[in-house]
Amino acid sequence: MTIDVISKVNDINYPIIIERDSINNVSNYFNLKRKVLIITDSGVPSIYSNIVKEQCMEPFVYVILKGEASKNFDNYKKILEFMVNNKFTRTDAIVAIGGGVVGDLSGFVASSYMRGIDFYNIPTTLLSQVDSSIGGKCAIDFLGVKNNIGAFKNPNGVLIDSNTLETLEKREFNAGMAEVIKMSATSNKELFDYLKNNSNIDIDYVIKEALTIKKNVVEADPFEQNLRKVLNFGHTIGHAIESLSSGSLLHGECVALGMMYMVDENVKKDLETVLKKFDLPTSINVNKNEIIDLVKLDKKSSGSKVSIVYVKEIGSFEFRKIEINELKDYLK
Ligand SMILES: NC(=O)c1ccc[n+]([C@@H]2O[C@H](COP(=O)([O-])OP(=O)(O)OC[C@H]3O[C@@H](n4cnc5c(N)ncnc54)[C@H](O)[C@@H]3O)[C@@H](O)[C@H]2O)c1
Structure with a gap:
């Protein structure tokens, strides 16, 4: 099933696809026929990013260390550098695969790279599936304060495949x-x-x-x-x-x-x-x-x-x- 979220933030309405096995058909839902940066973390089983990678025309994968400490300015900067070095343009896209840490950091990168590029979220923790993946809030922690640098950036789509919860502790x-x-x-x-x-x-x-x-x-x-x-x-x-x-x-x-x-x-x-x-x-x-x-x-x-x-x-x-x-x- 699909729930449509009508949002006044950036005037974007976006779909949330809630369907088992949907990660195997993600390209049916999201436009992956372009350069795509997949951001995930070291605790998320790599099988998920591999499945998505296979469906992208020109995929890149960026893995951060798992944990809240990774939602930091250094990673934000490194990902932007990676995108510049790999010549990402405004018409390319970011796909987050992971929990709220990956989603918040990726959303913030997507909100600011070239004043905003397309952003898809594939949340894989229960918290991110029910909460952090929608609503448009994204942020990093700065100088020891949680979520104090961020933006409102709606995703272009959210895909929730509850099968991914099977690997979650x-x-x-x-x-x-x-x-x-x-x-x-x-x-x-x-x-x-x-x-x-x-x-x-x-x-x-x-x-x-x-x-x-x-x-x-x-x-x-x-x-x-x-x-x-x-x-x-x-x-x-x-x-x-x-x-x-x-x-x-x-x-x-x-x-x-x-x-x-x-x-x-x-x-x-x-x-x-x-x-x-x-x-x-x-x-x-x-x-x-x-x-x-x-x-x-x-x-x-x-x-x-x-x-x-x-x-x-x-x-x-x-x-x-x-x-x-x-x-x-x-x-x-
Ligand atoms: N933007 C918002 O509106 C909003 C709302 C609530 C929370 N948050 C943020 O979300 C973050 C917390 O998110 P979280 O609870 O998802 O934690 P998290 O992103 O740290 O994920 C928890 C752990 O689960 C692992 N993991 C993720 N998916 C997995 C899977 N399918 N199988 C096995 N392991 C998996 C990760 O590697 C990590 O070690 C916090 O930074 C918080 O500030 C944001």
């Missing part, structure tokens, strides 16, 4: 589920209940439902001025926990923990049940003062206040602007 898969649970908790009770009540989930259904939530949000608010902030549910405290964990916890695991502080008591039990089904953490010992200090540095803070997303009832949410110190009341 279970822990990474579960971290992606945290983002699905996040979206369902605020915006789709039916999906939340489906996750709660079924032991065998249909991952294609889950991806489609989660993407539909994200599509509706980014179409309504492409530049994150209001509604899009709902996607930050669990992220205010989650980001602070992520910084304190020094890499020992995955982003999705921190979001899982962060959500637990941002729900009413009656929601907590259900949320805990769903998170535990996917082996996600639901409690952690935190030092409230350390969390508060980190929230003060967060992009979601302004002055002494911070915006949070709070869930009183599954399938709904409210935005609250509170004094950062008041967060101590939530950190119980």
Whole structure:
């Protein structure tokens, strides 16, 4: 099936193809009859880039080291150099194959090379399939700050082949589920209940439902001025926990923990049940003062206040602007 995303960013509408085995026919969906730079990372099985490479007229493959640390200025510059040296023009294209790290870096390169060239995304982690591959945000981390240099650049197409998840580590898969649970908790009770009540989930259904939530949000608010902030549910405290964990916890695991502080008591039990089904953490010992200090540095803070997303009832949410110190009341 195909979901069309209508976007005001760069006035581009783009298709998201969600189909098993579609990677084998990617040239049916994307224009690969030109010079194509495939960007992937060392943790993504090379079979995926090989399959795509075979379908390109003039392919080049660029492999970065796996991990968040690769989303940096040095790699950004090296890829641009590679493109200049190989005489890429404005009519050529980039294809990202990998998770959010590859997608974010590739999108940013595509947004700036010759003021923007075509960009296709083949996300291969659950997180990137349900979340980061759509919405047009791309960025690198600079001087130790996450995602602080970037752009809004929509892909020309996204292709999701859930077969690629078969090689993904279970822990990474579960971290992606945290983002699905996040979206369902605020915006789709039916999906939340489906996750709660079924032991065998249909991952294609889950991806489609989660993407539909994200599509509706980014179409309504492409530049994150209001509604899009709902996607930050669990992220205010989650980001602070992520910084304190020094890499020992995955982003999705921190979001899982962060959500637990941002729900009413009656929601907590259900949320805990769903998170535990996917082996996600639901409690952690935190030092409230350390969390508060980190929230003060967060992009979601302004002055002494911070915006949070709070869930009183599954399938709904409210935005609250509170004094950062008041967060101590939530950190119980
Ligand atoms: N642009 C956005 O809107 C947005 C939204 C959410 C997150 N992000 C960004 O996404 C990034 C995190 O993305 P992620 O969770 O996908 O992590 P990731 O890209 O680091 O991938 C996780 C690991 O899985 C490996 N991998 C990828 N696909 C695989 C496969 N099919 N089989 C086996 N291994 C595979 C990778 O090599 C990597 O080691 C962060 O940088 C975050 O800032 C962006």
